[in-house]
Structure formats: structure tokens, C-alpha cells
Amino acid sequence: MLQPLLQPTLPPTLTNAATWALTQERVLIWMLALTRVSGLLGAMPGFGAERMPNQFRVVLGVSLATLMAPSLAMPAGAKNWGLPDMVFALAGELAVGLLLGTLVAWIIEAVAFAGNLMDTQMGFSFVQFLDPVSANPTSVAGSLLGQVALLLFFITGLHHVAIQALHDSWRVVPPGHLPAVDALGMVVFLGQIIGRGFMLAFPVLALLFMLDLAMGVAGKFMPQLQLLQLSFPLKISLGLLLLGFILRELPTWLRPLMEQVARLLPRMIGG
DSSP: OOOOOOOOOOOHHHHOHHHHHHHHHHHHHHHHHHHHHHHHHHHSTTTTSTTSOHHHHHHHHHHHHHHHGGGSOOOTTGGGOOHHHHHHHHHHHHHHHHHHHHHHHHHHHHHHHHHHHHHHHHTGGGOEEEOTTTOSEEEHHHHHHHHHHHHHHHHTTHHHHHHHHHHHHHHHSOTTOOOBOOHHHHHHHHHHHHHHHHHHHHHHHHHHHHHHHHHHHHHHHOTTSOHHHHHHHHHHHHHHHHHHHHHHHHHHHHHHHHHHHHHHHHHHHHO
């Protein structure tokens, strides 16, 4: 007589309903964290560039979400969420990530804005080329300052400030909640960023304006002076000289703005 086949038995841990409930909670938290991290990387300078490999962004986003998810609490009432509630929660997480990445991108764009102002005075505005990162036409000094600022962003460890701000954002806006965006605060911060960009370019603008004034006075008293042939080499030489000094001071200009983003984040997204 054949013996009956032995029925496979699962470990008690896997047959416990609490185990599967805990697993579902962790998966939900991880999905919310991954959505916020993806929003940050999508809007953040460098990571959101078109030429950044998608495989690298996926691996980085999954790694950050996996590291941060264990420290996050389960949203209240998440066990009863349906599909609309889940979509609502994911939209809120994506909005917070995009907002934080946009604040960081504004700082890098302010540096490029300063370079564009310098190019206008130095005469480099006539020379425009296609930036492979942004796929937009850009000028010489603007592209140089933007790339150097992005490089300093990672060399000086300012990306750690962005990651810390991302982690602190879960304290201000818990998972599953929409941010209460302070629109006025963001407009004020954008105005400060533009003002700081103008201050960065002001030495070059002031010196070249004084040079134009001196050349105009000289041309008035010496009509035979070839101002057009003389002004371009002088403006380019003085502009590049001052640009070298600005590049040396760029790290001290960049760090306070990044730290300010970390301080202003709770007020901007927490209402």
C-alpha cells in the first residue's frame, strides 16, 4: 500500500498574518520613499540631466529609498487605503521631491545667470553653443560657471546637505500627506537667488562698465583711436581675469545658499 505524500509545511513565521501585514507596511513605506527620492533626483542638477544614464538613476534612487525607509513611520490609516488614496499619497511624495530638487536647481541656475550677465559685457554673448547637459544654447562663461558650480556641489559635500534636507522633509511632511507650499516664501527665496547671482557678476559688470566709460571719454578726445578693435581684447582680458577670482570664491558663495535651503525647507513645504 502506498504511503500518502507528505504535505509541505510552512514555518510559523510565514503563516502568521502579522508577518504579512508588517511586510505590506514596509513595502508601502518603501514605495513612498522611492517616489519622493525620484522626484528629488529628477529635478536636481546633474542627476536630472538627459545624458545621465537611467540605470544609474534607478540604482541610486532605490538605494536611497532602501536606506531611508526603515526610519519612516507608517502613515495613519494606510491599512485602509484604496487605489485613489495610494495615488494621492504618491502624488504628494513626488511633489515634495520635485520641490526640493527645484530649490537646489535654482542655486545652480543663479550661477549660470551670473555667467550670462558677464558674457553680455565681455562680448561672449555673440558666441553661443549647444550645452550637452541642458540641450539648450548657452554662452561661454555661463556654461563654465554652471559646470564648476555643479562640480563644487559634489566635491564640497553639499549633496549631503540635500540628502539631509530630504530626510528632514519627512518630519515636516509625513508620508501620505500633501505639502502646504508657501508660495510667497518661494518667490522671496527666488528673488534672493537672483540678487545673489547679480552680486556674483557685479565685479565684472562694474569694471567693464568703467572701461566702457573710459574708452568713450578717450574716443571723445582722440577720434583717431580705434575703439572697436581696442575694446574687445581689453574687455575679454579683464573679464577673464576677474572670472578667475570669482571661480576661486565660488565655494564660499555656494555653501551658505545650500544651507539656507535646508533651513527654509520646513517653512516652504510645511506651511
